[in-house]
Amino acid sequence: MEIFLQLLINGLMLGGTFAIISIGLTLIFGIVRVVNFAHGEFLMIAMYGVYLMNLQFGLHPYVAMLPMFFLMFALGAVMQRYIIQPLLSASDEIQIFATVGVSTALMNAGLMVFGADVYSVDMSSAVVGTGMTSIGSLTINNGQLMTFIVSILLIGALDWFLKYTFLGRAIRATAQHRDAALLMGVDVKKIYIIAFGLGAGCLGLAGGLMAPQYPVFPTVGTFFVLTAFIIVVLGGLGSLHGAFLGALIIGVVDSLAGYYIAPDLKEVVYFSIFIAILIFRPTGLFGAGRGSE
């Protein structure tokens, strides 16, 4: 029982990390209706950025994630404005190829600049984000706990922004009915740029939060982003709450299946869940269909 509880906690904490990566992906998909295959490489850039800020200026990753949010926002905005926007009226495959192209280019750019070496942020002198907290016989990784808490706060903040501000309402309206939003005086292109920027900006936070636990290398993105895609589909494309719940489910499945079945087979388990969802509930757990967020 104790082992089960520990596994459950590990799973939920891992889910927090998955959540912070998936939020941006589902945001971009839900609003711009583009599947951003470069999401993983954006994460890689954010992680390198946090690593460099720590190396050069000695910034704690939790501090570095704030400027990184804005840098990633800018990167996302540029990607939308100059790569996706010219392709908005093109077919879906063209947009997918474009984001896959960006993904490959960025991955190789990372390889060119940093080489294939694995770098970790030096946390030896850091006060927060390291070590473990014990509750009875159970332990929680402090860095993961922080990630978990921030992902909840981020969803709360995004929720508030989307519900109670004119810009946020316009973002939801545009996602649901682009033409009607145009008629309300919404500059739809600007909305897409902001939405893509926000989605990428979330990865800036992810880069900082993950730095204490995960090293960075050029292909680090692929390591996480496939899982993020499963989570986003599981939660219902475009649903923030769905993505969070999906992340927790996949985190727990990862943790339990890794122990009770076999570490090598945990992907098999959550891909089976993924396929089952596609067959029995293709709109995902929280999705009510297209544009419901």
Add this chain to the structure above:
Amino acid sequence: MLKFNNVSAGYGGAEILRNVSLEVKEGEVVTIVGANGAGKTTSLRSLCGLIPLTSGSIEFQGQQINGLQPHEIVDRGITLVPEGRQLFPFITVRDNLLMGAYKKTARKDAEKRLEEVLELFPRVRERLGQYASQLSGGEQQMVAIGRGLMSQPKLLMFDEPSLGLSPLLVSQVFDIIRSIVQSGTTVLIVEQNIGHTLRLADRGYVLENGEVVVDGTGEQLLDDPHVKRAYLGL
């Protein structure tokens, strides 16, 4: 206030509007009537900046507005209540209405404006927290009109406001449009429900195959032998 000067427009090479000239003066109710496919909706869409003109120009308050982005046209005070309501289905009625006040100049007074709109549509008040897609067709039309009013437009346009409504609701919708007109808003209506519309309008234009074939005051058009024969079945 609004002028179409020899406007031609269409989709992908097919010209739908041909050389249309028309005018709406401040405080007037003007209608564009005609059969399905005559180019009524196209004329509104080109006015809103949703489709480009192939020739001619559109002026609003003395300034050329064709070529502007749709949001810039809304900023100038032109709002369309579109055909088929086009509400945002999965956001609340309240948020739908507030979306109407998205343009910067309307945001400040949005809450006050919302109260005024709700006084005009008491039924909508009970539905504020529901998704727009959960409303009946008549209620949706009220929300669509309310959303249009939220932008405090100088010129409010209606595209087929009676479409898909029961005769009782059609009368209600026209009563509401009448009260909007009395409050001083200039109105342009596009309709297939010609009898109702011409009785409400100061002036009207009859479109056939993308061209204006007859124009005149509402009464003149109701008496026009061609209009009587072709549209009123008399």
